[in-house]
Amino acid sequence: MKFIKPICVILLLSLFHTAALAEETIRITSGEWPPYLSEKLKCYGVASRIVTEAFTLEGVKVEYGFFPWKRSFLLAQKGKWDGSVVWAHTEDRARDFYYSDPVVESKWVFFHLKTTSFDWKAIEDLRGFKIGGTLEYKYNPDFKAAEEAGKITVYRVPKDEQNFEKVIKGRIDIFPQDIDVGYEMLNSLFSKEEVSLFTHHPKPIKDTSFHLLLSKKSEKSKNMLTLFNKGLKRLRESGKTEQYLRESRVGEYKK
Numbered sequence: 001m002k003f004i005k006p007i008c009v010i011l012l013l014s015l016f017h018t019a020a021l022a023e024e025t026i027r028i029t030s031g032e033w034p035p036y037l038s039e040k041l042k043c044y045g046v047a048s049r050i051v052t053e054a055f056t057l058e059g060v061k062v063e064y065g066f067f068p069w070k071r072s073f074l075l076a077q078k079g080k081w082d083g084s085v086v087w088a089h090t091e092d093r094a095r096d097f098y099y100s101d102p103v104v105e106s107k108w109v110f111f112h113l114k115t116t117s118f119d120w121k122a123i124e125d126l127r128g129f130k131i132g133g134t135l136e137y138k139y140n141p142d143f144k145a146a147e148e149a150g151k152i153t154v155y156r157v158p159k160d161e162q163n164f165e166k167v168i169k170g171r172i173d174i175f176p177q178d179i180d181v182g183y184e185m186l187n188s189l190f191s192k193e194e195v196s197l198f199t200h201h202p203k204p205i206k207d208t209s210f211h212l213l214l215s216k217k218s219e220k221s222k223n224m225l226t227l228f229n230k231g232l233k234r235l236r237e238s239g240k241t242e243q244y245l246r247e248s249r250v251g252e253y254k255k
Contacts, residue, residue, distance in 0.1 A: 024220075025060070027082045027083075028065070028212070029064070029066075029067055029072040030064050030067075031066065031067060031072045033086075034184050035183075036180065036181075037085060040255065042253045046248040047103055048085065051228075054231035054234075055227065057230075058227040060231075072084055076213060078217065082214060082215060083214040083221070087211060088211075096217075098225045100212035100228050100229055100232065104209075104245075107207050108139065108204055109201055111167065111182050111198055111200045112175070113167060114197060114198070119201070123142045124146075126146070129174055130173045130174075131152060132166055133154040133155065134157065139176055139205055140205055180248060183251075184248070
């Protein structure tokens with residue numbers, strides 16, 4: 001087990017006066033999903049920072065435990081930890097957890113080089129482009145149906161990183177990926193000069209919200225949910241959530 005207390009210098013400096021008064025503590029499980037969640041990133045990733053600061057604004061301290069994803073879920077499900085971050089909504093999960101307001105929105109967009117003239121409004125507009133894909137990814141139903149019908153050409157490889165390498169080499173034109181995960185990969189794979197060659201189309205191919213889950217087996221979960229949503233609203237209205245995401249996309253959470 002990897003047990004970690006939340007230490008983020010920027011967070012502590014900006015919210016010290018509130019954190020100093022905190023009496024409640026909440027224990028949250030997590031896994032590796034950079035740049036949203038990672039014990040290797042500053043503040044344990046941008047989603048962790050949002051969760052921590054939202055709670056801190058309401059006088060609640062957060063402690064994180066990093067585990068393999070299955071164990072992370074089960075520990076929270078059984079009530080051994082208070083909750084887990086971050087998860088998409090499913091009916092099965094909703095039986096065991098209370099869902100917070102969305103912490104982050106996972107927007108999948110098409111990445112491409114700035115020199116590639118690309119625009120799209122419907123799947124039909126992707127015809128004629130060499131599209132990268134990762135094995136077993138479905139992306140969305142329309143994309144899947146168009147690929148299976150031969151209406152669009154998708155070149156699939158085992159790993160996402162391979163697709164970004166193919167984009168920069170000109171072997172494919174566009175590649176769909178979560179916008180924040182995509183920029184995290186670019187900043188890990190390439191130099192700043194090479195990353196500057198990339199851009200993305202603003203229209204998402206799919207959009208999924210991810211939430212804090214609080215275990216229904218914990219007596220304090222309902223109160224914690226109210227406090228968290230209140231703090232999250234304050235944080236979002238301050239503009240900080242968007243600021244943190246912008247910072248993440250240029251690699252500022254790297255240690």
